[in-house]
Amino acid sequence: MTDGTYVGPSPVKPIPDDIRPSQEHAITLWSDIRSYVAALPAIDRIFLVGAGGSYSGLQAAHYQLDRHSLIPTTSVNSDEFYYRASPAVGPGALVITLSAAGNTPETVRAGSWAQERGAAVVAVTLNSEGPLAEAIKTAFIARNGDGNQILLQLLVLAVLQREGRDVSAQLRALASLPAATEAALRTFEPTAAAIAEDMKDVPVTYLIASGPLQGMGSTFTSCFLQEMQWMHAATINADEFFQGPFEVFDQGTKSILFLGEDETRPMSERVERFLEQYGGTIHRVDSRDLDLPGIAATERSFVAPLVYYALTFRLAAHYAAVRGYTLEGRRYMWQFAY
Structure with missing residues (x-):
């Protein structure tokens, strides 16, 4: 633990000033996300795919889908998703991939494979020019991780709205977030x-x-x-x-x-x-x-x-x-x- 990252105790850094703008920006993408999900020909299963912190970052969205959607949802690590190669990945499947910087090779490969199989694949990331956004046809771009979390929940709400659920209360909550x-x-x-x-x-x-x-x-x-x-x-x-x-x-x-x-x-x-x-x-x-x-x-x-x-x-x-x-x-x- 002496590779140069030790700088000694110091005052805590101030609260970043980019959290609120990033959240506000993510909320503006609701119309695009709703339109994308509504236009899909079918959704009968959902896969949430990411690695490391991105995999952990998918769990709140998974919880909401489990609680409120009739569509079976699975969250799986990127390489597990790729190597398991479930036959359920194909037309009718919605695959939501998450990678903050968009550089995680395992997630790029997993999303590309699912896309090749005919699944509807979405990338949630911070980098419009990163490998993930370039590999996946549909990408929603946030400004930081706080924004990514909102984009995931907006995708959930779009799925629920597609199923006929009223999501207005959740949208009001996000506006106040x-x-x-x-x-x-x-x-x-x-x-x-x-x-x-x-x-x-x-x-x-x-x-x-x-x-x-x-x-x-x-x-x-x-x-x-x-x-x-x-x-x-x-x-x-x-x-x-x-x-x-x-x-x-x-x-x-x-x-x-x-x-x-x-x-x-x-x-x-x-x-x-x-x-x-x-x-x-x-x-x-x-x-x-x-x-x-x-x-x-x-x-x-x-x-x-x-x-x-x-x-x-x-x-x-x-x-x-x-x-x-x-x-x-x-x-x-x-x-x-x-």
């Missing part, structure tokens, strides 16, 4: 600072989540802590917690618990009760505590993963500040062929 995210980030700053300071040197970081927050938890532990801070970390599904992982928890174990307002909240509350009795310090990040102005109570669970996406970036910034390791350094990734 940029201001709500700003408010949530401001109120989260003290919590983020406290978590980072207390957890910066733990031997293993355990984060427990459920439902639509599962992917955001995995993004934090896999991308930010393992990839960027070289810390041992894992996200545990709240139900799977009781299928083995809880045996390693004791009074000396510190953990982070994501609590949402969706239907799976009782799973995380069950973990919370266990940890209060048998675990050590619990750092709760509860969406009920977030200030989300303009978001109807019925839609808070819908927007929560999009807000948590921004919150995890802030939490990572606080880790970098107190640990002294930048978020840009890598030991292996992009350093050589592997």
Whole structure:
């Protein structure tokens, strides 16, 4: 861990000023996304395809499809998708690929293969000139990851509208999301600072989540802590917690618990009760505590993963500040062929 990414503890970087504009830009693409999905001749199965943080970033959209759509949905890692070569990939299948920079070769290959098979393939990415956008006929381009998350949810809403569902409440929530995210980030700053300071040197970081927050938890532990801070970390599904992982928890174990307002909240509350009795310090990040102005109570669970996406970036910034390791350094990734 001495390859030049250690700069020493420093003040946390300010909240980026590109989050709100990126979210607002993504919302303007609703008409294009709705028209694209409505014009498809058939959709009888959906595949969500990505790798690494992009695969984790698909999980909130998958949750909404599972909850509200009659169309079977599968989320799968890019290379698994390609090598499994399911015969279900073809006409009638909608394949949504996600790659932030659009450079992930596994995702480019997976999307290209599905397109060759006759599936309707969409790319969600930040780079209109990247390999993914160039390989896939239909690409929706965001300005940053916060925008990508909105594009995924807009694709979900377009599918639901195609099925005859009223999505006006969700669209109103997305319209209010940029201001709500700003408010949530401001109120989260003290919590983020406290978590980072207390957890910066733990031997293993355990984060427990459920439902639509599962992917955001995995993004934090896999991308930010393992990839960027070289810390041992894992996200545990709240139900799977009781299928083995809880045996390693004791009074000396510190953990982070994501609590949402969706239907799976009782799973995380069950973990919370266990940890209060048998675990050590619990750092709760509860969406009920977030200030989300303009978001109807019925839609808070819908927007929560999009807000948590921004919150995890802030939490990572606080880790970098107190640990002294930048978020840009890598030991292996992009350093050589592997």
